Structures are given as C-alpha cells and as structure tokens.
Amino acid sequence: MLEIAGMACMALGALFFVAGTIGLLRFPDVFCRLHALTKADGMGLALVCLGAAIGAPDGGEALRILLIWIFVALASATGGHLVARHARRAGKLVREVRP
Amino acid sequence: MTVLLAFDLLLAASIVGLAAATLLMRDAFAMIVAFIVFGMLMALGWARLVAPDVALAEVAIGAGLSGALLLRTLAHLRGGSLSAQGGASVSAPANGATQGVNALLAGLATCALGLAYLGAPQNVPGLEAHVADAMPESGVTHPVTAVLLNFRAYDTLMEVVVLLAAVIVVWQVERGLAETPAPALGTVYQGFARVALPVAVIAGGYLLWIGAEAPGGAFQAGAVLGAVAVLGLLSRHVRPAPAHRPLARGAFVVGTAVFALVALGVAGAGRVAFEYPPAQAKTLILLIEAMVTISIAATLAALFHGRAPVAVSREETDR
Numbered sequence: 001m002l003e004i005a006g007m008a009c010m011a012l013g014a015l016f017f018v019a020g021t022i023g024l025l026r027f028p029d030v031f032c033r034l035h036a037l038t039k040a041d042g043m044g045l046a047l048v049c050l051g052a053a054i055g056a057p058d059g060g061e062a063l064r065i066l067l068i069w070i071f072v073a074l075a076s077a078t079g080g081h082l083v084a085r086h087a088r089r090a091g092k093l094v095r096e097v098r099p
Numbered sequence: 100m101t102v103l104l105a106f107d108l109l110l111a112a113s114i115v116g117l118a119a120a121t122l123l124m125r126d127a128f129a130m131i132v133a134f135i136v137f138g139m140l141m142a143l144g145w146a147r148l149v150a151p152d153v154a155l156a157e158v159a160i161g162a163g164l165s166g167a168l169l170l171r172t173l174a175h176l177r178g179g180s181l182s183a184q185g186g187a188s189v190s191a192p193a194n195g196a197t198q199g200v201n202a203l204l205a206g207l208a209t210c211a212l213g214l215a216y217l218g219a220p221q222n223v224p225g226l227e228a229h230v231a232d233a234m235p236e237s238g239v240t241h242p243v244t245a246v247l248l249n250f251r252a253y254d255t256l257m258e259v260v261v262l263l264a265a266v267i268v269v270w271q272v273e274r275g276l277a278e279t280p281a282p283a284l285g286t287v288y289q290g291f292a293r294v295a296l297p298v299a300v301i302a303g304g305y306l307l308w309i310g311a312e313a314p315g316g317a318f319q320a321g322a323v324l325g326a327v328a329v330l331g332l333l334s335r336h337v338r339p340a341p342a343h344r345p346l347a348r349g350a351f352v353v354g355t356a357v358f359a360l361v362a363l364g365v366a367g368a369g370r371v372a373f374e375y376p377p378a379q380a381k382t383l384i385l386l387i388e389a390m391v392t393i394s395i396a397a398t399l400a401a402l403f404h405g406r407a408p409v410a411v412s413r414e415e416t417d418r
C-alpha cells in the first residue's frame with residue numbers, strides 16, 4: 001500500500017517535471033521560461049522526494065531525503081533568481097509573444 | 100526488467116548524443132552547459148553500473164567543479180562576462196596545426212584505451228575475490244576505500260601529487276590579467292550562502308567519515324568542501340589576499356606530505372611502504388584522508404580563483 005502511494009507521488013512529480021519542461025521549450029522569453037521551470041520543477045521535486053521518503057527503509061534515510069529536498073529547493077530557487085537577475089541586468093526585455 | 104533496459108539504452112544514447120553535441124556546439128557557453136549536463140548523465144550511468152563512489156566523484160568533480168572552472172575561464176576570456184560580445188567568440192576556428200596535434204593526441208589516447216581494453220583478460224573473474232579476502236587487513240569495511248587508500252595507495256598518492264603540480268603551475272603563471280572580481284550576486288544569493296555553506300561543510304565531513312564503510316571518501320569530501328570555497332569566493336565572504344599565501348601553500352602540500360610521511364614511517368618500521376599495521380590501519384587511513392581532503396578542497400578553490408592571490412584595493416573589489 002505504502003509502496004503504491006510512493007510510486008503515485010513519484011509519477012505525479014514526474015508529470016510536473018514534464019509540464020515544466022514543456023514550459024521551458026514553448027514559452028517565449030527567459031522570464032516566462034523561468035516561471036514555468038522553477039515552479040513546476042519545485043512541485044515535482046517535492047512530490048518525488050515525498051515518494052522516495054515514503055519508500056525509504058528507515059527514518060534516517062527519510063530524514064536525509066528531507067534534507068536533500070530542502071537544499072535542492074533552496075538552491076534551485078536561488079539559481080532561478082540569479083538567472084532572472086542576470087537577464088534583467090543584461091537588458092533582456094520581455095519579448096513580445098510570437099504571433 | 101524491460102523498463103530498466105529501455106532506460107539504460109535511453110541513458111547511453113543521451114550520453115553519446117550529449118558528447119557529440121558538446122563538440123559540435125558553436126557557442127562556448129552552450130558547450131560548457133552541455134558538458135555539465137553530460138557529466139550529470141555520466142554520473143547517472145555510473146550509478147546504474149552500481150559504482151556509487153565513481154558516480155559521486157563524477158557529479159562533484161566532473162560536472163560541478165569542472166563546470167565552474169570552465170565557466171570561470173570563459174568569463175576571463177570574454178573579459179568578465181559570460182555572453183559573447185562583439186565577435187569575441189572563443190569558438191573561432193583554431194588553426195590547422197593545433198587541430199592536427201589535438202586530433203593526433205586524442206586519436207592516440209583512444210587507441211591506447213582500445214588496446215588496453217582488448218589486451219585485458221576477458222571473461223575471467225576480476226580482483227573482487229582478492230579484495231574481499233584482504234578486507235580484514237585493510238582497517239576499513241568499504242572495499243573502494245580499502246583499494247584506494249590501502250591496497251593501491253601508491254596510485255592515489257600520485258593523483259594527489261598531480262593536483263599539487265597543477266596548482267603550483269597555476270600559481271606560477273602570471274597572465275597579466277587585471278583582477279576582475281566576480282559580479283556581486285545580490286542579497287538572495289548571500290542569504291542562500293549563509294544557510295547552505297555550514298550545512299555543506301558538515302556534508303563534506305560526513306562524506307569523509309562515512310568513506311570508511313560506505314561510498315564516500317577524500318575525493319568526494321574534498322570536492323564538496325572545494326565547492327563551499329567556490330561559493331564563498333562568489334559571495335565575497337572569502338577575499339584572497341597575499342597574506343593568505345602561506346596558509347594556502349600549507350593546505351596544498353599537507354595531503355601529499357602526510358601521505359608520503361605515513362608511507363615512509365611504515366616503511367621505516369620494517370614493513371613495505373603502505374603496508375599499514377592492521378591495528379592502526381583505520382586511524383592512518385582516516386588521517387591521510389582528512390589531510391588529502393583539505394588539500395583537494397584548497398587546490399580546487401585555488402584553481403577556481405585561477406591565480407596566486409594579489410593585493411587588490413578595496414574600491415576595486417567593491418566595483
């Protein structure tokens with residue numbers, strides 16, 4: 001039962017990753033792409049980590065997965081911020097949506 | 100089973116495809132990004148081959164720190180910025196002689212690898228059985244650490260010497276570049292660094308300690324601590340100054356020195372060099388690993404900084 005719940009969480013997380021990747025490929029400018037990528041992947045990561053933690057053999061392992069989640073989430077949020085900041089300073093204006 | 104096979108095939112195809120893409124990219128920045136992704140997938144490949152030690156080292160050194168070094172180099176070549184400006188393209192066609200020499204050397208290396216593969220005995224049991232037999236004498240319970248720090252410690256000593264040689268050369272070369280500090284990364288990054296760096300230091304220490312019984316060890320721990328130093332350099336918490344030189348030199352040398360001294364000491368006590376007495380083996384291995392970790396971390400950070408620290412006025416760094 002727990003195993004199925006874990007797998008379901010991971011599958012749902014993978015869906016979020018796919019959505020984020022589609023956003024990355026389809027959206028017109030760097031800020032839209034970051035918006036899609038950071039939010040969707042953040043949710044996907046949380047779900048994958050939750051699934052992995054459910055399937056973890058003991059509490060120590062689950063705790064490590066929790067730590068990994070916290071720090072990857074922090075790092076990716078910071079990375080997204082840095083990319084956006086750099087793009088804004090480099091003068092990349094929001095591009096008009098392609099007709 | 101078939102799902103895993105499909106995954107492996109996809110992974111292998113992606114690795115080869117990314118390798119080709121890395122070579123064929125026109126823009127050096129895109130090339131480096133592709134190379135970093137290539138390193139991540141290589142690490143996944145090693146993990147699929149049940150070699151977590153290699154996977155950890157690949158992802159920390161091959162993808163992470165090599166990527167940081169390459170990006171730093173690119174920023175130097177492009178005058179402090181990562182994007183190509185005004186035709187200052189690094190991917191300008193090299194001249195024929197350079198390409199010829201590169202092709203020749205790469206071809207020779209490929210031939211040597213092929214010969215080594217073909218010359219290796221096929222379909223015979225590897226050395227796992229010998230390693231497993233000798234494990235009780237090694238002082239540790241993780242076979243990879245036993246091989247790296249005990250059975251084949253001489254090879255590992257040479258690897259540490261290679262790193263030392265690299266950093267000596269980098270410090271010798273004065274490239275006449277103006278000190279271009281990394282651009283300030285803002286308060287969000289500073290906050291992240293304040294939270295993440297202490298935890299990363301603990302993670303590095305944990306990797307070093309756990310190496311005795313599980314995947315981990317000096318190289319992985321050194322890479323993590325080196326990354327901490329890189330983040331510190333980027334956040335300007337660490338500002339290399341000439342006064343740091345003696346400390347840095349000590350840190351570069353301590354791994355090689357302690358490693359060699361232990362070998363000499365063991366040899367002086369009437370044993371073969373690196374034949375640690377089993378009772379003290381774990382202590383000696385952890386001592387060597389701890390010192391090598393310090394050296395690796397300091398060396399990687401110094402390679403990222405890219406030069407011997409020079410005096411820089413404060414106004415210049417605060418630009």
